[in-house]
Amino acid sequence: MTATGEPILRLRDLRVTFQTPAGPARAVRGVDLDVRAGESVAVVGESGSGKSVSMLATLGLLHNAEVSGSVKWGDTELVGASTDTLRSVRGRRIAMVFQDPMTSLNPVLTIGKQMSLVMKAHQPNLGKKELRTKAVDLLNRLAIPQADRRIDAYPHELSGGMRQRVMIAMAISNDPEVLIADEPTTALDVTVQAQIMELLLKLRNEHNLALVLITHDLGVVAGSADRVAVMYAGRIVERAPVLGLFASPGHPYTSALLDCLPRLDRRHDVVSSIGGTPPNPADLPEGCPFAPRCPKAIDACRSDEPNLVRIGTSDVACSVVAAGAAVGEPV
Amino acid sequence: MTDVISPARRLRRGRPEWLRGPALVGAIAITVWLLVALTVPLWSPYDPLAEVAPRLQGPSWHHLMGTDQLGRDVFTRMLWGSRTSLPVAFVVILSSVVIGTIVGAIAGYRGGWIDAVLMRFVDITMAFPPILLAMAITASLGPGVRNALIAMVLVWWPIYARLLRAQVIAVKQREYVESAEAIGVKRFAILRRYVLPMAYTPVLVNATMDFGQVVLLTASLSFIGLGARPPSPEWGAMITEGATQFYSWWIATAPGLAILVVVLAFNYVGDALRDSFDVKGVL
Numbered sequence: 001m002t003a004t005g006e007p008i009l010r011l012r013d014l015r016v017t018f019q020t021p022a023g024p025a026r027a028v029r030g031v032d033l034d035v036r037a038g039e040s041v042a043v044v045g046e047s048g049s050g051k052s053v054s055m056l057a058t059l060g061l062l063h064n065a066e067v068s069g070s071v072k073w074g075d076t077e078l079v080g081a082s083t084d085t086l087r088s089v090r091g092r093r094i095a096m097v098f099q100d101p102m103t104s105l106n107p108v109l110t111i112g113k114q115m116s117l118v119m120k121a122h123q124p125n126l127g128k129k130e131l132r133t134k135a136v137d138l139l140n141r142l143a144i145p146q147a148d149r150r151i152d153a154y155p156h157e158l159s160g161g162m163r164q165r166v167m168i169a170m171a172i173s174n175d176p177e178v179l180i181a182d183e184p185t186t187a188l189d190v191t192v193q194a195q196i197m198e199l200l201l202k203l204r205n206e207h208n209l210a211l212v213l214i215t216h217d218l219g220v221v222a223g224s225a226d227r228v229a230v231m232y233a234g235r236i237v238e239r240a241p242v243l244g245l246f247a248s249p250g251h252p253y254t255s256a257l258l259d260c261l262p263r264l265d266r267r268h269d270v271v272s273s274i275g276g277t278p279p280n281p282a283d284l285p286e287g288c289p290f291a292p293r294c295p296k297a298i299d300a301c302r303s304d305e306p307n308l309v310r311i312g313t314s315d316v317a318c319s320v321v322a323a324g325a326a327v328g329e330p331v
Numbered sequence: 332m333t334d335v336i337s338p339a340r341r342l343r344r345g346r347p348e349w350l351r352g353p354a355l356v357g358a359i360a361i362t363v364w365l366l367v368a369l370t371v372p373l374w375s376p377y378d379p380l381a382e383v384a385p386r387l388q389g390p391s392w393h394h395l396m397g398t399d400q401l402g403r404d405v406f407t408r409m410l411w412g413s414r415t416s417l418p419v420a421f422v423v424i425l426s427s428v429v430i431g432t433i434v435g436a437i438a439g440y441r442g443g444w445i446d447a448v449l450m451r452f453v454d455i456t457m458a459f460p461p462i463l464l465a466m467a468i469t470a471s472l473g474p475g476v477r478n479a480l481i482a483m484v485l486v487w488w489p490i491y492a493r494l495l496r497a498q499v500i501a502v503k504q505r506e507y508v509e510s511a512e513a514i515g516v517k518r519f520a521i522l523r524r525y526v527l528p529m530a531y532t533p534v535l536v537n538a539t540m541d542f543g544q545v546v547l548l549t550a551s552l553s554f555i556g557l558g559a560r561p562p563s564p565e566w567g568a569m570i571t572e573g574a575t576q577f578y579s580w581w582i583a584t585a586p587g588l589a590i591l592v593v594v595l596a597f598n599y600v601g602d603a604l605r606d607s608f609d610v611k612g613v614l
Contacts, residue, residue, distance in 0.1 A: 091515025104510040108528040
């Protein structure tokens with residue numbers, strides 16, 4: 001399913017800088033991303049590539065960072081917006097589910113109470129009974145058995161997968177239009193991961209919800225995303241439809257990531273990895289930040305940082321690939 | 332995943348684990364003193380203000396702790412003294428905790444210039460030794476139990492403000508708080524339902540410990556004539572009276588023992604609570 005139509009969430013040249021003792025750390029350096037209703041966009045990258053930070057910045061959840069650029073929800077600008085504006089968007093329009101369900105729930109309140117607080121934030125007219133009915137209904141929709149009893153349980157009484165379902169139930173309780181899931185399955189067992197991803201996709205189909213999946217798991221991407229944005233050192237280095245990305249990765253970094261996936265149809269003695277380490281955001285190399293680790297790097301890569309260029313159905317930020325495409329190689 | 336959950340309420344029954352050894356002794360002492368304070372008018376051996384026997388009698392079966400220079404029964408006066416010290420300490424601690432919680436929570440949660448202004452104010456207050464500041468305030472307001480109480484609250488709340496602020500700053504960085512923000516829970520609800528419950532333990536432990544300290548401070552202020560005035564039976568004031576009767580050692584010893592027992596008792600209980608909750612940063 002590929003959604004068409006106007007994007008509902010639009011990131012333009014989003015930049016995030018943290019002040020650190022080692023100097024300014026540029027965690028996000030100009031990210032452009034569109035999210036349309038009902039589509040599922042995966043943001044992929046290594047730890048520290050800026051994928052989570054750019055989404056936290058979208059919701060104005062970064063307290064000690066300089067954020068510039070533009071994040072538009074419809075006609076509302078979110079970068080630099082007032083706390084009231086942000087709060088009216090958070091949960092109601094755009095909701096976020098965090099990585100670790102073990103630490104993302106309030107340990108001293110029952111899950112029913114927490115769900116009520118979330119719903120009351122945007123639907124203040126709901127009464128106690130309605131809140132409870134709605135909470136039970138939500139838990140049922142997320143396939144939580146005995147929902148009417150679980151609602152009085154405390155988070156420590158639930159398993160990890162169960163807690164992640166509760167987190168998702170809370171996130172969708174105010175019918176948001178965009179759900180940002182920050183590595184929603186990282187902390188879970190593989191079997192539970194699949195259940196959670198299935199649930200998220202079901203919710204997307206039922207509610208025409210736009211999903212933004214932040215992940216480093218390319219398996220999750222292949223199974224659930226429509227479009228993929230690959231991030232490296234704070235920038236998007238490749239933006240492509242999911243099939244195109246897996247069939248013919250444009251950026252050398254994407255190829256390297258795909259090579260790291262063990263495959264059933266090949267023999268592996270060693271699981272391959274990308275040599276070197278991601279650059280320090282407080283001390284980025286000149287030119288393309290991937291150049292020091294790139295097998296295809298040429299001299300130009302070490303002096304000029306490439307911008308995204310449309311090649312076929314993908315946008316790729318790589319001087320070598322762009323040069324190859326310009327001389328007429330098929331993409 | 333399909334296990335049946337036990338009923339939601341499962342409070343531990345019986346004696347809590349921390350309540351043993353010195354803490355148990357302390358808790359019993361506190362309970363006895365509270366009962367005395369509440370009920371002594373019903374069974375008081377003598378009238379605490381009346382001359383009931385010849386003056387300066389040593390301890391005997393009729394007068395367990397002797398009589399003072401006006402022939403009043405020292406044991407009776409000591410019992411009645413709890414009716415000043417314990418309520419005063421309770422009100423001082425409660426008011427300080429309430430004020431300290433409000434200030435500390437706002438400072439810690441909002442941060443920025445509000446935090447800076449509130450905390451500088453706290454710094455200034457805490458720069459003075461508590462007894463000196465309490466003395467100065469009481470002296471300027473005029474001696475008396477009520478003014479001593481106001482002075483002690485003014486001296487004491489900054490401790491809780493600072494303690495709670497530090498806790499709030501630590502707790503507000505937890506993931507579940509950020510997560511609640513990300514799905515739009517209101518700020519006041521986050522502070523009240525998400526941050527405060529997790530930040531409160533050290534305050535409770537500290538309040539228990541401070542109870543004894545406030546009893547001591549109340550007595551100190553009375554001792555130097557700034558708190559309770561004669562003839563009211565108050566431990567500090569009684570020690571002042573006893574101090575002039577050096578050879579009648581029992582007059583000052585009785586209230587002194589009372590203070591010792593109460594302060595120790597609260598310290599024992601506070602210590603056990605601190606260890607049990609594994610609180611760091613409380614003296």
